[in-house]
Amino acid sequence: MASHSQVLVEEKSSVRILTLNRPKQLNALSFQMISRLLQLFLAYEEDPSVKLVILKGQGRAFCAGGDVSAVVRDIGQGNWRLGAKFFADEYMLNYVMATYTKPQVSILNGIVMGGGAGVSVHGPFRIATENTVFAMPETVLGLFPDVGASYFLSRLPGFFGEYVGLTGARLDGADMLACGLATHYLPSTRLTALEAELCRVDSSDPALVSTILDAYTQNPHLKQQSAYHRQVLDVIDRCFSGRTVEEIIAALEREATHGGDDWISSTIRALKKASPASLKISLRSIREGRLQGVGQCLSREYRMVCHVLKGDISKDFVEGCRAILIDKDKNPKWEPWRLEEMKDRMVEQYFKRVEEEEDLKFPARKNLPALAMAKL
Numbered sequence: 001m002a003s004h005s006q007v008l009v010e011e012k013s014s015v016r017i018l019t020l021n022r023p024k025q026l027n028a029l030s031f032q033m034i035s036r037l038l039q040l041f042l043a044y045e046e047d048p049s050v051k052l053v054i055l056k057g058q059g060r061a062f063c064a065g066g067d068v069s070a071v072v073r074d075i076g077q078g079n080w081r082l083g084a085k086f087f088a089d090e091y092m093l094n095y096v097m098a099t100y101t102k103p104q105v106s107i108l109n110g111i112v113m114g115g116g117a118g119v120s121v122h123g124p125f126r127i128a129t130e131n132t133v134f135a136m137p138e139t140v141l142g143l144f145p146d147v148g149a150s151y152f153l154s155r156l157p158g159f160f161g162e163y164v165g166l167t168g169a170r171l172d173g174a175d176m177l178a179c180g181l182a183t184h185y186l187p188s189t190r191l192t193a194l195e196a197e198l199c200r201v202d203s204s205d206p207a208l209v210s211t212i213l214d215a216y217t218q219n220p221h222l223k224q225q226s227a228y229h230r231q232v233l234d235v236i237d238r239c240f241s242g243r244t245v246e247e248i249i250a251a252l253e254r255e256a257t258h259g260g261d262d263w264i265s266s267t268i269r270a271l272k273k274a275s276p277a278s279l280k281i282s283l284r285s286i287r288e289g290r291l292q293g294v295g296q297c298l299s300r301e302y303r304m305v306c307h308v309l310k311g312d313i314s315k316d317f318v319e320g321c322r323a324i325l326i327d328k329d330k331n332p333k334w335e336p337w338r339l340e341e342m343k344d345r346m347v348e349q350y351f352k353r354v355e356e357e358e359d360l361k362f363p364a365r366k367n368l369p370a371l372a373m374a375k376l
């Protein structure tokens, strides 16, 4: 095992343990990591001696998303197609994971954001701990929740997915378990024992893996400020079921006038901070995702991300990265600045094929999600 490599590989009997290994960058996914993961997952699928894959992160993060700094460099050099290649491979990896024929167990013992959700949530087993911090923070970067998020967020109960995807709200391990983004929860001190037991399973039978995980899982209490308490969920459903982003914000503001609390004001603040273009395309993407399979969601997201990278409708992604990651002034100048200036016909354009760019096509797979075990 080469310790300098960005994905560490351990072979333990019929189990392969893959560790994302860029701890200083919170395991942000580089192009190299994505290519390597794709190559390993495809090889393991063909190798009868491999029965189970465990994915985890080195250090305090599972994975803080795609490596945004590399992309900004590419766009800065005027080469949006280099960025598009990154996303094409990333979405292919997400698709392979969503349709994988062997169980994938992801150990989410730390930060899980953006692309980090994409390499875990599509698999059948997601283990949260007391250290887990989950978010889809793309709308404040001028992007939108991608990596198949329009598939998995739209399948969360009620309108919780719209809430998580539009506001970038952070969830802890207990929230993730409650809403179904995680399938199990255990204290991090038990992870070593769990891993050792999984290494003895010698089977690809999800029911056997489930039995092992069930024996370790605990039922954590939701924190007092959790958004998953019934009374907050009711507000989320009332407001985030709005047809448009403007309606969602107006509904939240109405709720706030009837005795608003910290949760409502921080939710309104989060929406007002985000890119108007991102908010509108994200809402439409999640709504369309409700009726689409994972492959359709990823192909549509690929069209959308090509427009984002090309900057032909709005250049908010470059501006968001500048304000949040490069200059760190946290003061992006979104264009358009106001929600009402982001017209329906501009939103519509994100969903059209980019000129001279092929749609993303996925290979035929044996294990289509509709036939696979329930994921969420």
Ligand SMILES: CC(C)(COP(=O)(O)OP(=O)(O)OC[C@H]1O[C@@H](n2cnc3c(N)ncnc32)[C@H](O)[C@@H]1OP(=O)(O)O)[C@@H](O)C(=O)NCCC(=O)NCCSC(=O)/C=C/c1ccc(O)cc1
Pocket: 024, 025, 026, 028, 064, 065, 066, 067, 068, 069, 070, 071, 072, 083, 084, 086, 087, 111, 113, 114, 115, 116, 137, 138, 141, 143
């Ligand atoms: C809340 C975080 C996760 C932790 O904050 P922290 O504890 O104060 O830690 P730092 O912010 O100091 O992060 C430690 C280091 O990791 C780096 N890092 C932390 N996330 C990252 C990161 N996604 N990338 C590239 N370095 C990072 C971060 O820049 C920093 O590097 P350095 O300043 O050199 O020490 C914070 O780092 C943060 O907000 N990170 C960004 C999270 C985020 O927006 N994720 C991405 C969602 S979008 C996505 O997944 C797709 C992106 C993408 C878009 C287009 C493409 O072509 C390809 C990819």
